[in-house]
Amino acid sequence: MKFLTRRNIDNMEYKSSSFKMIARRFGRHKLAVVSLYFLCFMTVLAILAPVIAPYDPNKVSTSFSSPPSLQHWLGTDQIGRDMFSRLLYATRISLFVGFATTVISTVVGVVLGLIAGYFGGIIDIIIMRITDTIMSFPYILLVLVAAAIFGPGLWNIILILGFVDWPGAARLVRGSVLSLRETNFVKGSKVAGMPNRYILFSEILPNTVGPVLVYATSVFALTILDEAALGFLGMGVQPPTASLGNILNGAESITILTSKFWLWVPAGVIIMLLVLSINFVGDALRDAIDPSAKE
């Protein structure tokens, strides 16, 4: 008992110091730190959208397509809805789609990767063939077909994108499980008769957290881009619910493109900044947790 406690304390010390080290290395990437603040700021805005938004995003007013003014900071759209409020809600939807998809695909990928790597054999072969199948598919085709079929609702988009994004995480986790399986501490646990569940979730899983986290940031960024692309093609979240993609859909009309820049530029810029800052954070995180990186 005493031994266990002692070990736990050591673990905690180790964990907190490694966390500090990662945070210090991350902090050296100025752009990533700024990006992280920006992401936090946007997340707060998105969560507080109902409080901040000056207008109901779907309320129609009589000022059609008016340029930015004091009443409407970013102008109004063709049927008189306040663009600033719509953008707030759109960011909320896009971040939610990105977050939910990332969680779903990462959880599915990690679990399947753990199973495939740890148990091997026929289970491994089947799971890896499925990941090959999904990965070697031009997945925008799959997503478009699926969106056309299941109807382009919010949760359908999340589930579809989640379904196509998990194979990467599965491969990643499987790879590290295969190498971890041969380490002495895992072999030791096996000899000691620890249950598989314990070895998988308490010994192997914690060692894969870093790479998975980095992978998850890239899924997050990709999902926001994909949702926007789907929305732009009219296959994403459907109006009147605002999403960054379906706001840009309007810019396919030539009058909006040429003379009503406030209807499409802000949405595009928000997507770009969100994706850019997520990528910066992911890149800095990769550097920070890479043990082979130079101090």
Added chain:
Amino acid sequence: MLKYTIKRILIAIPVLIGITILDYAIMSLAGSPLEMMIGPKTSEAALEARAIRLGLDKPFYVQYFVWLMNVLRGNLGYSVKSYQPVSEIIGNHLGPTLLLMGTSLLLGLAIAIPIGIYSAVHRYTRRDYALVTISFFGTSVPSFFLALIFIYLFTVRLGWLPSSGIRTAGGDGGIADLIWHLIMPVLILAISVAGSNIRYVRGAVLEILQKDYVRTAKSKGIGRFLVINKHALRNALIPIVTVIGMQIPTLFGGAVIIEQIFSWPGLGLITMNAITGRDYPVIMGVALLTAIVVLLSNLLTDIIYALVDPTIKY
């Protein structure tokens, strides 16, 4: 080598079949394509006759096997909408898409490889950070947003470049006209290809530059040019080649969106039309084709990999 290639092909076959089953299953969930044709002029009986003729009254797996057997005999079926053979539709639209994707890939790599090497050689300098940061912009800008900006700038404001189609209506359709129409879509796709590749190339070269044999080459005093171009670059090619193969699906996805915006008469455009019109045979045909292309490019990548790296033994 031959044995390895055959083994890889045998592995690819179940993946290919898996892809077609997946496609077919999703599509059969969608319901009948005939639903879209119901109108005042079509009677129930006529629709039923049509369904039986198309084999839509049979269960999903029977339909799939009928389709698969036809494909094996080289028959991809007929479009539900236009009654044209699917192989003919695909054949007519394949050229423009290959042209678009091929040019974009080449241009993207032509930008990414020199920049990536430059960045790796000047690692951890200001220039390196600037280039890497710029490459992130390339991957983070949604291609359709970039397309809108380009159309606004180069078509609407400056009037320099055409924003739709593959040739000027009523024009002679010469090669200059084609290039004229190609510039904007290719540039946009190439920017995203370059954006993601700069960091791959940089990473690959960086890793090689830390190897002992590069240090040896340097200490021999053969000069920086030879060290980089003869020793480092050749070995860095291996990971770069792998990454190129992986990009074909992404590139096709980008092409679907870009073709839509620029009304480029390629596979992406007809696929979008087929998806909205639930023209299953066409969708299945395109899905099969893209799957084969992707698997072939993966196979080719592995073979080139083995050729480039003499230490890999199979």
